[in-house]
Amino acid sequence: GEDVEQSLFLSVREGDSSVINCTYTDSSSTYLYWYKQEPGAGLQLLTYIFSNMDMKQDQRLTVLLNKKDKHLSLRIADTQTGDSAIYFCAEKGEGSQGNLIFGKGTKLSVKP
Amino acid sequence: DVKVTQSSRYLVKRTGEKVFLECVQDMDHENMFWYRQDPGLGLRLIYFSYDVKMKEKGDIPEGYSVSREKKERFSLILESASTNQTSMYLCASSLAQGEWDNQPQHFGDGTRLSIL
Numbered sequence: 734g735e736d737v738e739q740s741l742f743l744s745v746r747e748g749d750s751s752v753i754n755c756t757y758t759d760s761s762s763t764y765l766y767w768y769k770q771e772p773g774a775g776l777q778l779l780t781y782i783f784s785n786m787d788m789k790q791d792q793r794l795t796v797l798l799n800k801k802d803k804h805l806s807l808r809i810a811d812t813q814t815g816d817s818a819i820y821f822c823a824e825k826g827e828g829s830q831g832n833l834i835f836g837k838g839t840k841l842s843v844k845p
Numbered sequence: 846d847v848k849v850t851q852s853s854r855y856l857v858k859r860t861g862e863k864v865f866l867e868c869v870q871d872m873d874h875e876n877m878f879w880y881r882q883d884p885g886l887g888l889r890l891i892y893f894s895y896d897v898k899m900k901e902k903g904d905i906p907e908g909y910s911v912s913r914e915k916k917e918r919f920s921l922i923l924e925s926a927s928t929n930q931t932s933m934y935l936c937a938s939s940l941a942q943g944e945w946d947n948q949p950q951h952f953g954d955g956t957r958l959s960i961l
Contacts, residue, residue: 741865741885764947775849775935775952783947823950830895831876831939831948835896837887 735759738759739836747842753808753839757823758803765798766833767807767822776821779807809841817843847872851885851936853955858960864923866956868936875941877919879903879907879911882933895941926960933957 737757745751757765763784768776782789782805789796791829795808809816819838826834852867870877874916878893878902888951890903892911900911919938923930934957937950 737881757929763945764949766921768952773955773957775851775954776937776950778949781947781949807859825948830894831950832878832890833948835888837885 735824735826735834737822737824737834737836739820739839741837742840742842744842744844745812749812749814751812751816751841751843753807753809753820753822753841755805755807755836756803757805757822757824757834759824759826759834761802762803762824763798763824764825765796765805766823766825767794767796768823768835770819770821770838771789772818779820780839812841813842814843814845847951848872849936849938849951849953851934852957853956854954856956856958858923858926860927862926864926864958864960866921866934866936866958868919868921868938868953869917870919870931870938870951872915872938872940872951873916874938874951875916876939876948876950877913878937879909879919879921880935881905881930882935884953890926891921894903906922911957913919918932919935925934928960931958 767779822836823833879891894913
């Protein structure tokens with residue numbers, strides 16, 4: 734079945750760039766999403782990319798999509814302590830009727 | 846902005862009790878979802894609904910049921926709570942669109958449920 738994989742942890746220093754990676758198996762994915770979850774809170778939609786794009790930039794966030802390798806990444810420039818959170822990658826498959834397949838989340842720790 | 850409201854942030858119940866978790870969205874979304882989140886397991890889909898009075902089982906429906914009597918409200922019911930249902934429960938909603946359309950899910954703040 735469909736699957737989305739992420740590494741579980743990432744640690745960076747404040748001011749550095751963070752890159753969170755995600756791989757997925759469904760070649761018919763139409764949209765891919767990045768969500769952020771701060772401690773004790775729900776998931777907040779950060780950004781998304783349509784499958785016919787290979788890059789999307791939104792302020793400090795850059796999303797790269799390699800559809801051939803089914804690889805998605807989220808780059809956060811000038812990472813701040815407020816970026817410490819769990820980041821989830823999710824995909825919407827063709828004909829999924831709104832269901833998203835989520836990765837297990839990458840916990841980003843930002844050290845001062 | 847979409848607002849998804851879960852009735853309780855924290856809830857403590859006893860084994861065997863019938864537990865209701867409520868979720869309300871204010872954006873007229875057709876789709877609503879219930880997930881549970883456990884460390885190391887990520888989000889797991891319990892039930893979802895595409896319309897009023899409709900429900901579909903997700904990946905882990907055992908021990909749960911749902912109710913969708915009104916479009917804006919989706920309730921998760923633990924028929925007889927057990928300690929292994931201690932978890933963070935997240936509700937989400939999304940607009941029904943075509944299969945090629947963008948359909949992000951919007952989440953509530955979650956309910957941390959403890960079963961003693």
